[in-house]
Amino acid sequence: MLVSSRTHLLSVSQLVRCSRGYPLHSAPRGSRYSSSSAVLTRTLRSNILISLGLFASGSLLGAYLFWPDASRSAPTYEDALLSPKHFTPATVIASEACPDPNTRLITLAVPPHLIPPRGETPFSPIWSIFIKDDDIQVERPYTPLEGIDEYGHMKFWIKRYPKGEVGRWLLSKNPGDSIEIRGPINTWPWKEDTWDEVVMISGGTGITPFYQLLNTIVKEVSNLPKAKFTLLHSSRTPASLPPPEMLNSLMKASSLTPGKFSMTLCVDELDGSSHPSVSSSDLHVGRISRASIERSLGLENRDWWRSLLRLDRRSHQEQSKKVLFLVCGPDAMISSIAGPWGRNFSQGEVGGILGTMGYTREQVRKL
Structure with a gap:
């Protein structure tokens, strides 16, 4: 580590010594070097704490982005029924403009034979799917407006938000592009005769x-x-x-x-x-x-x-x-x-x- 005033190259033992509050070099009590040594020690301690803080922050960010995650590392199957446990390739078949230029109606399609039987999956309202941004390996949930039809079509109203990575990525897609989805995921189950x-x-x-x-x-x-x-x-x-x-x-x-x-x-x-x-x-x-x-x-x-x-x-x-x-x-x-x-x-x-x-x-x- 480089320290200003006079530049010193510090060993690990010296860093540990400074971090514990000990002076870098011993100086006779009352000597003219004792005050400058104390100032240098405080400077070193401050730099060490800042460095440790930056290291910890970087480690946390790295862990969030690169640590294995069950959803991000889920496999992709091309011929398996739709499931929350894996990703399925889907094709963009339409991207329609809306009055709000920051939004579009996007239709995705999966092969009809990949649609699970209705009684075995949470297709009852309200349900959603996760869409994965392949560029940064991040997924976000989106709700199909009319569910999924017999042809495997799902329509979404997507908006570009300032901090919405996946939304911006989706709006850049054109008909014919392929993306990966995971689901269905039950968001909230509707039960008849429960509410007035x-x-x-x-x-x-x-x-x-x-x-x-x-x-x-x-x-x-x-x-x-x-x-x-x-x-x-x-x-x-x-x-x-x-x-x-x-x-x-x-x-x-x-x-x-x-x-x-x-x-x-x-x-x-x-x-x-x-x-x-x-x-x-x-x-x-x-x-x-x-x-x-x-x-x-x-x-x-x-x-x-x-x-x-x-x-x-x-x-x-x-x-x-x-x-x-x-x-x-x-x-x-x-x-x-x-x-x-x-x-x-x-x-x-x-x-x-x-x-x-x-x-x-x-x-x-x-x-």
């Missing part, structure tokens, strides 16, 4: 698991579940709302089943952009708030003085009603609505707006 009302709150591409859920259980008007479904979705601007293919389908479902499914679209601001499927006058400007949630539950007519005196706890009738909140979107939005994630992305405690409204962990699920 399901409120889905999403931001950005966080709407994709809810679109998959609704596409599965609300598409047949003659066979609707007993639960009522409400979707509160927020995007930054009108142009960044979900593409027409998604919004048109959701608006059609809302018009055909007004008592079973309703949708509210919010934007942070009206920036002058437009969306082909919805007029800006039909959008709510502002982020999803407590008032938005209460309005969706039919609780917006409460007396102002009850809220002021904190007497706005839910009534016995409201408490007996089985309501489930599903929240998906950017971490900041999830924290504001339902409280932050717990350790290692566990559910954690219910906080945010839903926490102040008195809802519990059994009634709130973060996706």
